[in-house]
Amino acid sequence: MSVPLDPLQAHAAKRAALAAAIREAGGAVRLGKATSNLFRTRKDAAVRSLDVRAFNQVLAVDAENLTMDVEGMTPYETAVAGALAHGCLPAVVPELKTITVGGALTGVGIESSSFRYGFVHETAVEMDILLPDGRIVLARPDNEHRDLFYGFANSYGTLGYVIRARIRIVRAKRFVELRHRRFRSAEKFLEEMKRLCDLSNLRTGRPPASPRLLPEDGPWDFIEGSVFSPTQHILTTGRFVDDAPYAGNYKYMRPYYKSLLYRETDFLTASDYIWRWDTDWFWCSRRMGFGPGLKGFLARLVLGPWLLGSRNLWKVFNWYRRNEVAKKLAPYVKSIRESQTWEPVIQDVEVPADRGAEFLEFFHREIAIKPVWVCPVRKPDPEAKFDLYEMDPDTLYLNFGFWDSVESKVQMPKGHFNRMIEVEVARLGGRKSLYSESFYPEDEFWKTYNGEGYFRLKSKYDPEGKLLTLYQKTVRAL
Ligand SMILES: Cc1cc2nc3c(=O)[nH]c(=O)nc-3n(C[C@H](O)[C@H](O)[C@H](O)COP(=O)(O)OP(=O)(O)OC[C@H]3O[C@@H](n4cnc5c(N)ncnc54)[C@H](O)[C@@H]3O)c2cc1C
Known part of the structure; x- marks a missing residue:
């Protein structure tokens, strides 16, 4: 009978296997994960995936020093349960159960505790990062990989993949x-x-x-x-x-x-x-049959236990998208036919709080998606400079989140409304997250997201360009 390994031993075995797999893969590699909260679809699915699904465990919780060690692909659902067992919670927990610690560290996670603790990456103490050449390096604010530690946020897996992180936790109550x-x-x-x-x-x-x-x-x-x-x-x-x-x-x-x-x-x-917010994916479940009225009530009553919750709603959404259900039903269903011309506008943006009212005025006038989520965020440590997503330490920012579609006219270019938001956010001194579709021209993109700093890191940590660049990945959706 085999004795199960403790989480730390199991982690060591997984690391060795992974490093070998990436060395063997040779060419371009990308993560094969169990879930994703990435809204944009990738054009090239032929690129080989590394199977990292097993890196999904809590390794240790230190309730005295208020830190926990987790594997990179651990969904927050698991991380939260692990911390709560010790009367604690990660300092910032993104709202959806399937978001992973690694995804949030690289993809700018945020929550209603962010006015105190900043973005998820600002709760990191250290990270073990798998580089494209198969090395695993420890990145901390005080070691030789401090540039990677501070450059990891908003790199979206284009510099390497975090496979273990130590993050800050806080004491919770019941x-x-x-x-x-x-x-x-x-x-x-x-x-x-x-x-x-x-x-x-x-x-x-x-x-x-x-x-x-x-x-x-x-x-x-x-x-x-x-x-x-x-x-x-x-x-x-x-x-x-x-x-x-x-x-x-x-x-x-x-x-x-x-x-x-x-x-x-x-x-x-x-x-x-x-x-x-997880059960109804904020309020997005309305668009998936769980809206107001008798129909929504019955859908909840009958299908709710199987379909509600971000994990299930993602599956439905992906199935619908992958099988081009809308396209197939459009000839027969008028409402679907009409919605074909609608542009998805699924974004989170940050704007300095003092310009928040201006942003809302623009938003109601031009985009008019309702409701909008507003989450304040401020840097907890003014000295910590996250190069690819830098914020003014003395400014409170507001994250505006909106996830729906806007009716598009025939003559409008692709991404008309999304682009309008990019321009307005820049005018107000803000920036947007890159988990969804983006339409920046390349020069503007690199000016906005510190291209100089990014390529310095890219040439050091991925000199052979095995992973895509941030622009290729987030704007060109390669
Ligand atoms: C509809 C919607 C709502 C959202 N709402 C919220 C919200 O409320 N709060 C919030 O904080 N965020 C929200 N997000 C954004 C989300 O946090 C980011 O997209 C995050 O990167 C998703 O993490 P994931 O674990 O699901 O990673 P994935 O979606 O699988 O991947 C996202 C990106 O991160 C990279 N990545 C994933 N894991 C790792 C790793 N271990 N190391 C390095 N790179 C990695 C991937 O290569 C990819 O580029 C939302 C996104 C969507 C689409």
Whole structure:
């Protein structure tokens, strides 16, 4: 009878096998993962994949020093369960269970704790990175691979693949108490969000200057917003608490996003808070039959247990896309025929908070997708400079997330609305994440994403160009 290896021994065996596989592969290689949260589709599927699915385990949790070691392809669902078993949570957990630690470290992950702890990559302590030549190097802020440590965020697997990471965790409590406040004016909503972020931020947070601080002033562990229309802004704040009068359940018939419209306060278990957006993929399940009305109700009732949750919704979405279902049904179904001319606009962008109202005004006028998710983010360590996704340490940024389609006119070029957003975000001093489609001309792209710094890293860590470049991968979708 074989005795199972402990996670660390098993990890060592997986590393050796992987390094050998990449050496043998010789040519261009790319990750073969079990799941993906990459929206753009790749044109060339013929490139050989490295099977890294087994790198999906929690290796150790150090609740004293508040760090955990995880393998690179560990889905956050597993990482969260591993940390919660020790009364902790990763400091920043992206909202979807299938996002992996490695994907979020390289792909700019964010969450409602980001106003304190920054992006996911800002929670990294060190990473073991598999380079295209088969070497595995340890990248830390204080060793000879510090350039790779700071250049890894926003490299999207074009410099190497993280196979193990040590990330920061925080102490959690059993429940999260939520408060939802509504604002008619975008300016007032954003002003209040900024004020609360400043008060609760570990770096900028000041001891109460006035004895008249109100309960809504915090301190808060989580801050985010949802914009349902130009006059309907909801500011949600949350904090860990030990006890709760009840624990809300948004995992089946009641979508979480709807609760924002009628509840003032709420309580969720810490785990349910972390996955509050997963069941309905924020609100994107509406487009997959789980919308309002009787039809949506029945779909939830009957199909909900099998199809809700980001893991299942991705499968449905990918099946629909891969089999060109829309194209096949278009001749028979009018609504599908009409939607063929719609342009997918699935993006997350960051804009300095002071320009947030301007962005929303542009967005409602030109794009008009509703709702919009708003997540504040600030650098926790002003000295740490992440070369490919640098942010001003003194600025609070707002991430706006929107995931839907916009009706396109015949004469419009491909990507018309997406490109419009790229231009506006740049005008406002912001930047967008690259997990989805992008339409930047190459020179503008490299100016925006520090081409000089990128090629310095590329020539050092992938001198033979075995992996694609960031532009090839994220704009040309090769
Ligand atoms: C609809 C949608 C909603 C999203 N919502 C959120 C959100 O709410 N919060 C949030 O933080 N992010 C969100 N994202 C973005 C997501 O975090 C990034 O796309 C992230 O990179 C996905 O990670 P993944 O593990 O699923 O990786 P994949 O989707 O498989 O890959 C993404 C990229 O990362 C590279 N990569 C994957 N694993 C590794 C690794 N171990 N080492 C190096 N490179 C690697 C891949 O090569 C690829 O280029 C969303 C994306 C989509 C499409």
